[in-house]
Amino acid sequence: MGRGADVGRRLPGDPGRARSAAADAVRRLWKAAVEPEWPSMRQALRAETLDRAIQVNREGLRAVLPRLHPSAACAGDTITVEKAVDIDVDCSEGLILVPSLFITDRVQCTTSDPWTPAIYYPASGRYLWAAPPTPRSLDRLLGATRSRILAALTTPLHTTVVAGLVSVAAPTAGEHLAILRDAGLIDSSRAGRTVTHELTEAGRALLNAASPCP
Numbered sequence: 001m002g003r004g005a006d007v008g009r010r011l012p013g014d015p016g017r018a019r020s021a022a023a024d025a026v027r028r029l030w031k032a033a034v035e036p037e038w039p040s041m042r043q044a045l046r047a048e049t050l051d052r053a054i055q056v057n058r059e060g061l062r063a064v065l066p067r068l069h070p071s072a073a074c075a076g077d078t079i080t081v082e083k084a085v086d087i088d089v090d091c092s093e094g095l096i097l098v099p100s101l102f103i104t105d106r107v108q109c110t111t112s113d114p115w116t117p118a119i120y121y122p123a124s125g126r127y128l129w130a131a132p133p134t135p136r137s138l139d140r141l142l143g144a145t146r147s148r149i150l151a152a153l154t155t156p157l158h159t160t161v162v163a164g165l166v167s168v169a170a171p172t173a174g175e176h177l178a179i180l181r182d183a184g185l186i187d188s189s190r191a192g193r194t195v196t197h198e199l200t201e202a203g204r205a206l207l208n209a210a211s212p213c214p
Contacts, residue, residue: 043164044124046161072119079095089117093116098119098120099120103122108120132154134148134150135147135211138150148166149173150199153197153203156197158195159195160173184200186203
């Protein structure tokens with residue numbers, strides 16, 4: 001109580017010092033809690049962004065939006081998000097979907113000028129710490145590294161992300177991916193210098209067949 005009351009008294013009297021103290025506290029929090037995990041967090045967010053972009057391209061925003069959170073929906077040309085305050089926003093300049101690892105139970109919206117309207121939604125967090133486990137039978141069939149790659153590609157991923165998940169260099173990951181592609185287990189598509197990989201129906205069937213039934 002004493003410390004909080006003291007801070008409360010200082011805020012109006014010296015706002016500059018209060019802002020500096022707040023920024024310093026946020027900086028210390030980042031260094032202690034976020035920075036050590038940031039490489040894995042960034043990898044998870046990249047995988048999430050790529051996955052959603054592919055879904056929207058293939059199925060349209062109307063189909064994908066409710067998957068982000070039950071409070072979001074799309075009917076016709078209107079997107080609705082259930083919130084306590086009613087605000088109508090014209091998205092003539094587009095709408096940005098932003099995955100977050102810090103939001104877990106709701107969506108948040110930004111609607112103020114001059115920013116483009118955005119919806120922040122809970123990211124799935126897949127692959128935040130490591131690639132998913134693989135069945136031992138798949139390891140024996142494909143080899144440990146290629147089986148781990150196949151299991152990871154239940155979500156479309158870039159080559160560099162695949163390499164990070166299985167702890168190999170990007171050229172080595174590319175060689176394993178080429179073998180899986182030649183076997184008809186994955187598809188790869190290029191956009192500029194970026195190559196995206198995902199399972200084919202054959203790859204998905206093999207992974208499902210090798211996975212133990214619950």
